[in-house]
Amino acid sequence: MAVIVLAMELTAPGPAASHPLKLVERAQPEPAAGEVRLRVEACAVCRTDLQISSGDLAAKRPGTVPGHQIVGRVEELGEGVDAGLRGRRLGVGWLGSTCGECDLCRAGQENLCPGAAFTGWDRDGGFATEVVVRADFARPLDGDADPVALAPLLCGGIIGYRAFRLAGVGEGQRLGLYGFGASALQVAQLALAQGCQVFVVSRDRAGRERARALGAAWVGAPGEDPPAPLRGAITFAPAGAVVVDALRSLERGGTCVVNAIHLDGVPGFDYRMLYWERRLMSVANFTRRDSEEFLRLAQSIPIRTRTERFPLADANVALERLEGDRIEGAAVLVP
Ligand SMILES: [Zn+2]
Numbered sequence: 001m002a003v004i005v006l007a008m009e010l011t012a013p014g015p016a017a018s019h020p021l022k023l024v025e026r027a028q029p030e031p032a033a034g035e036v037r038l039r040v041e042a043c044a045v046c047r048t049d050l051q052i053s054s055g056d057l058a059a060k061r062p063g064t065v066p067g068h069q070i071v072g073r074v075e076e077l078g079e080g081v082d083a084g085l086r087g088r089r090l091g092v093g094w095l096g097s098t099c100g101e102c103d104l105c106r107a108g109q110e111n112l113c114p115g116a117a118f119t120g121w122d123r124d125g126g127f128a129t130e131v132v133v134r135a136d137f138a139r140p141l142d143g144d145a146d147p148v149a150l151a152p153l154l155c156g157g158i159i160g161y162r163a164f165r166l167a168g169v170g171e172g173q174r175l176g177l178y179g180f181g182a183s184a185l186q187v188a189q190l191a192l193a194q195g196c197q198v199f200v201v202s203r204d205r206a207g208r209e210r211a212r213a214l215g216a217a218w219v220g221a222p223g224e225d226p227p228a229p230l231r232g233a234i235t236f237a238p239a240g241a242v243v244v245d246a247l248r249s250l251e252r253g254g255t256c257v258v259n260a261i262h263l264d265g266v267p268g269f270d271y272r273m274l275y276w277e278r279r280l281m282s283v284a285n286f287t288r289r290d291s292e293e294f295l296r297l298a299q300s301i302p303i304r305t306r307t308e309r310f311p312l313a314d315a316n317v318a319l320e321r322l323e324g325d326r327i328e329g330a331a332v333l334v335p
């Protein structure tokens with residue numbers, strides 16, 4: 001009898017409550033050349049999964065399985081894959097593959113490759129008991145660590161690290177974080193470990209308390225501006241107005257990085273907020289170099305994640321809670 005895999009499939013995009021992912025049984029996927037099949041140990045839930053399942057990000061193919069923060073053990077190898085990977089624990093993120101040949105790929109900007117395929121959007125992701133991934137886009141992880149604690153590093157952590165790099169805030173300088181969910185929590189630890197002063201704006205009181213406890217220099221609610229201008233800011237909240245708040249708080253030459261794959265729009269703002277060579281930019285995806293660097297730092301600092309675990313079949317509960325901002329840290333599915 002064929003081996004069956006359980007997966008949460010996207011059938012009809014829409015709000016989580018009325019358009020849930022569907023639990024289905026599928027035939028076990030076979031890894032093609034260069035791929036491996038993982039038995040999923042944990043898969044964290046990202047706001048992007050919510051935006052794909054709700055239809056804010058148009059589905060690329062019917063029946064996609066979301067999930068792009070996958071921790072799993074290699075159980076089957078495709079042709080050409082190093083046999084030493086068998087049984088190893090790997091981490092898989094949003095960047096599922098790139099063309100490897102375009103100018104951007106060659107220039108070290110594979111995160112911008114027009115031919116990139118994304119895990120849980122172009123390819124089936126980790127809201128499943130097993131998943132097939134490209135071996136060269138997966139990273140070895142500590143086999144002894146708690147897989148639930150590792151999973152949120154793989155998107156919020158890595159993209160947060162790239163955003164932090166782009167914000168250009170060094171030791172002793174001021175960094176603003178707008179929104180304090182799973183990704184900002186990791187960036188704050190990274191920035192504090194590098195000697196930055198961290199300023200946090202969060203609408204959520206528990207988030208503000210966590211930021212204070214972690215060692216933030218200042219914590220405020222939306223509409224409150226940090227007491228001193230910022231060298232760099234990162235916005236995490238999926239609201240355009242926050243981008244203007246962050247821009248307003250930058251010092252001359254400062255950079256605001258928008259960490260969102262989808263925003264409803266950014267309100268108009270006075271050009272003087274942008275003058276003096278302030279920069280407003282987005283962060284898109286990450287490169288394999290980002291993930292290698294970040295995962296090394298995450299282990300050495302070490303970065304601690306806050307998680308709430310859910311059984312795989314409760315993926316819709318996790319998405320609904322995320323939609324309502326009712327998750328403490330990151331939701332993680334455990335098959
Ligand atoms: Zn993500």
Ligand SMILES: [Zn+2]
Nearest residue numbers: 099102105113
């Ligand atoms: Zn490319």
